[in-house]
Structures are given as structure tokens and as C-alpha cells.
Amino acid sequence: MAYTNSKMVVCTKLSPNHSGLRTHSIDRISPHCVVGQVTAESLGNIFSKSSYRASSNYGIDKDGRVGLYVEEKNRSWCTSSSANDQRAVTIECASDTASPYRMNDAVYKTLIKLCTDICRRNGKRKLIWFGDKNKTLNYSPKSDEMIITVHRWFASKSCPGDWLYSRLGDLAKKVTAELSGDDEEDDTEIDKGLRAKDLAAFSNKEVIAKVGPLFTADQKKTGVLASISLAQFILESGYGKSELAQQANNCFGMKKSLSGNTWAGSIWDGKSIYTKKTKEQRSWGTETVTAEFRKYACIEDSIADHSAYLTGARKGSALRYEGLKGCTDYRKAAQIIKSGGYATSTTYVEKLCSIIEQWELMQYDADAAPVEEEKHVTKVPYLIRVSKRIDIKRNASASSATARKCPVGIYTIVAEVNGYGKLKSGAGWVKLSEVQKI
Numbered sequence: 531m532a533y534t535n536s537k538m539v540v541c542t543k544l545s546p547n548h549s550g551l552r553t554h555s556i557d558r559i560s561p562h563c564v565v566g567q568v569t570a571e572s573l574g575n576i577f578s579k580s581s582y583r584a585s586s587n588y589g590i591d592k593d594g595r596v597g598l599y600v601e602e603k604n605r606s607w608c609t610s611s612s613a614n615d616q617r618a619v620t621i622e623c624a625s626d627t628a629s630p631y632r633m634n635d636a637v638y639k640t641l642i643k644l645c646t647d648i649c650r651r652n653g654k655r656k657l658i659w660f661g662d663k664n665k666t667l668n669y670s671p672k673s674d675e676m677i678i679t680v681h682r683w684f685a686s687k688s689c690p691g692d693w694l695y696s697r698l699g700d701l702a703k704k705v706t707a708e709l710s711g712d713d714e715e716d717d718t719e720i721d722k723g724l725r726a727k728d729l730a731a732f733s734n735k736e737v738i739a740k741v742g743p744l745f746t747a748d749q750k751k752t753g754v755l756a757s758i759s760l761a762q763f764i765l766e767s768g769y770g771k772s773e774l775a776q777q778a779n780n781c782f783g784m785k786k787s788l789s790g791n792t793w794a795g796s797i798w799d800g801k802s803i804y805t806k807k808t809k810e811q812r813s814w815g816t817e818t819v820t821a822e823f824r825k826y827a828c829i830e831d832s833i834a835d836h837s838a839y840l841t842g843a844r845k846g847s848a849l850r851y852e853g854l855k856g857c858t859d860y861r862k863a864a865q866i867i868k869s870g871g872y873a874t875s876t877t878y879v880e881k882l883c884s885i886i887e888q889w890e891l892m893q894y895d896a897d898a899a900p901v902e903e904e905k906h907v908t909k910v911p912y913l914i915r916v917s918k919r920i921d922i923k924r925n926a927s928a929s930s931a932t933a934r935k936c937p938v939g940i941y942t943i944v945a946e947v948n949g950y951g952k953l954k955s956g957a958g959w960v961k962l963s964e965v966q967k968i
């Protein structure tokens with residue numbers, strides 16, 4: 531089986547402390563206690579020092595976020611036992627600094643999810659805790675079994691601490707229950723792509739980092755500008771946290787049938803639906819109706835169907851969003867979408883553009899010049915001199931509202947978009963033609 535890494539990872543800091551490829555396939559999981567309420571980043575920094583001589587495959591931080599330090603294919607240096615590390619996925623969990631090394635709820639919940647994910651990707655359907663060193667080490671797991679081992683069996687340590695040690699039976703039971711739930715699903719759908727549920731614990735910034743590349747890939751296939759459909763995703767699914775996204779991976783509110791529109795190339799299977807009560811705008815007010823929405827196996831499918839709609843929907847014989855395919859100007863693309871009748875909100879274009887500018891989503895556009903890396907791109911940050919009072923705009927565009935006036939002085943620019951420079955203070959954007967670079 532080919533080794534993969536977890537999609538739950540939000541921070542990757544690969545450590546030099548490992549032995550390269552495993553010599554034994556994965557059939558164990560060894561959870562550890564960090565002895566500190568650390569962040570995924572700080573744990574990664576510790577393991578990044580070769581002098582530290584230790585590492586783990588994963589870490590779960592105090593907020594339940596997952597770090598990757600040694601890829602699953604490689605043997606980490608974690609359990610004081612070469613034989614164990616060769617076959618175990620090792621996980622360092624943020625904990626208190628004193629016995630019983632308690633872990634908080636977020637950590638434990640993530641540990642259940644991460645163990646489930648590790649089992650699933652490695653073809654295991656059962657996680658087993660014997661609670662007995664000799665029995666465990668003499669046991670030959672069946673091909674679908676994953677076994678829990680602990681550091682204290684291999685070194686005179688209390689790791690993973692009595693708090694977690696006393697819960698390992700519960701952990702095994704919960705993970706196995708999650709895995710047996712898979713039986714009810716169509717096996718071919720599992721792990722096909724990213725599911726909105728995988729984003730539930732992520733911050734908005736982490737969601738964008740995770741889904742951004744999916745939109746870049748989609749643009750290369752469909753010609754729909756990544757920044758614009760990513761902004762629609764953010765606006766319409768609330769960073770993937772809406773009920774429709776969480777329950778049906780439907781990130782754009784795509785209904786079962788869209789009246790008056792036909793288009794080719796839909797990836798939707800034509801039958802999976804999710805029923806939800808929605809408020810519909812009527813001439814006399816709002817009415818609550820039960821509507822049927824498309825249900826997708828993963829976010830990638832939702833993106834693909836949305837792009838197929840945008841590029842293929844017709845109004846009579848004409849394309850509803852004529853000119854969108856291949857359009858690389860997000861403001862123009864937003865206008866085409868609005869003019870085609872996608873949304874009724876009069877401020878839809880502004881909303882999309884300000885989301886794009888706020889998060890600098892242009893970086894996900896295919897062929898976008900990578901920020902800082904290419905020589906012809908202006909290096910930021912740099913200093914400017916403002917010699918007369920000018921406007922500070924909320925967003926990088928002439929039509930954006932003015933946040934306030936910028937007094938005369940020297941300022942730092944940290945990003946450039948559309949001829950506007952972003953002030954380091956966060957106050958907003960200034961027009962670069964009105965200032966002097968120094």
C-alpha cells in the first residue's frame with residue numbers, strides 16, 4: 531500500500547530527525563504526551579533542530595490542530611524503540627506539564643479523528659488496545675488491524691501519561707466505531723477528496739490554505755478564475771462551515787435543478803440530494819420552503835460542478851456567463867457573474883472583490899506570479915513617503931470606500947495589488963502613483 535499523509539494537517543515542518551523509509555508496514559499507532567501545551571508550529575520548531583535527535587510523525591497541539599513533522603512513509607525517532615518506530619505512526623499530543631499529563635478536549639477529539647484517518651488510509655478497520663505489553667508485542671495483527679503501543683513499554687517514562695493511558699481503551703473503541711460506520715457508505719467514495727467535515731476545526735485562514743490549491747487546479751481545467759470561485763466559496767459556504775457544506779459538501783448552494791438552465795459536463799451523479807428548509811424571497815415577503823440541494827462526495831466535486839455551471843449554463847441559445855471562461859481580471863469576472871443573474875444582491879461584485887483583496891486570493895490564480903519569488907514582481911515590504919494627505923482605501927480598488935485620510939509621513943508597504951499598496955498598519959490601501967517609493 532502506498533503511504534500517504536493526513537489531510538487533517540494544517541502545519542507542515544519536516545524534521546531532519548528520521549531514518550528514511552520504514553522497513554515495516556504500518557500496523558501500530560503510538561500516542562505520546564508532549565509535556566507542554568504547545569502549538570503545532572512550536573513543536574515543529576523543536577523537531578526541526580537536528581541536535582534534538584527526536585521527532586514524531588504527527589503532533590496535535592493545544593487547540594487540536596495537527597502538525598506533520600515526519601511523513602508517514604518514514605520512520606520517526608519517537609518511542610525509544612527502533613522496532614516499534616519502524617511500524618508505528620507516532621503522535622505527540624499537547625498535554626499538561628505534570629502527572630497525569632492531562633490533555634484537553636480538543637486534543638482528545640482530534641486524536642480520535644486522526645487515528646481514524648490513519649487507520650482508514652492504511653486499510654485498517656479496527657484499532658485495538660490490549661493494555662498489556664507482552665500480549666501486544668507478541669501479537670501478529672491481522673491485515674485490517676491496527677494496534678496501540680505506548681512509549682512507557684520501551685523506556686522508563688510515564689509517556690503517554692496516566693490521563694491518556696487510562697483512556698486508550700476508549701480511544702480504540704471510538705476509532706473502531708468510526709471505522710465500522712464506513713461500511714454503510716459506498717467504499718469507492720471514501721477518501722476520494724477533501725470533505726467539508728475535515729475543515730470543521732480549521733480557522734478561516736487554514737481553510738483557505740487548504741482549499742485554495744483545489745481552485746487553482748479547477749481553473750486549469752475549466753478556465754474559471756480561481757480567485758473568483760474561491761471568493762464565492764467563502765461567501766456562500768461561510769468558509770466551508772455552512773450546513774449544506776458540512777452535510778453535503780455543497781459549497782455553492784447548488785440546487786437539485788436550476789430553473790431555466792441546462793449545461794453539460796456536470797459531475798453530480800443526478801441522484802444524491804440533501805433536503806433543507808430555506809427562506810425564499812417572495813414579492814410579499816419571505817416564505818420557508820423545503821428545497822432539494824445537490825450532495826457531493828467531496829469539495830472537489832462541488833467546485834467542478836459549479837465551474838461546469840458557470841461555463842456551460844445557457845439563457846436561450848446564449849451562454850449565461852459569456853466571457854467568463856479565460857477571464858483573468860477578477861473584477862470583470864465578478865461583474866460577468868452578477869450580470870448573468872447569479873446573485874440578486876446589489877453589492878455582490880463588491881463583496882466578492884473585497885473578499886479577494888482581504889485574503890489576497892489572486893495568489894491562487896493559475897499563472898499568477900508567485901509572490902516574492904519572481905524577479906519582476908516588486909519585493910515587499912518597502913518604504914514610501916506620503917507628502918500630501920491622500921485617501922486610504924479599504925480595498926485595493928478605486929471604487930472601494932475610503933477608510934480615512936493618510937497623514938504626511940513615511941510608511942511601510944507590505945503587498946501590492948492593482949496599483950495599490952497595503953499599509954503595514956492594516957489601515958488599508960494607498961494608490962502607489964500618489965506616493966513616492968524610497
Ligand SMILES: [Zn+2]
Pocket residue numbers: 562563608609681689690
Ligand atoms: Zn513519548
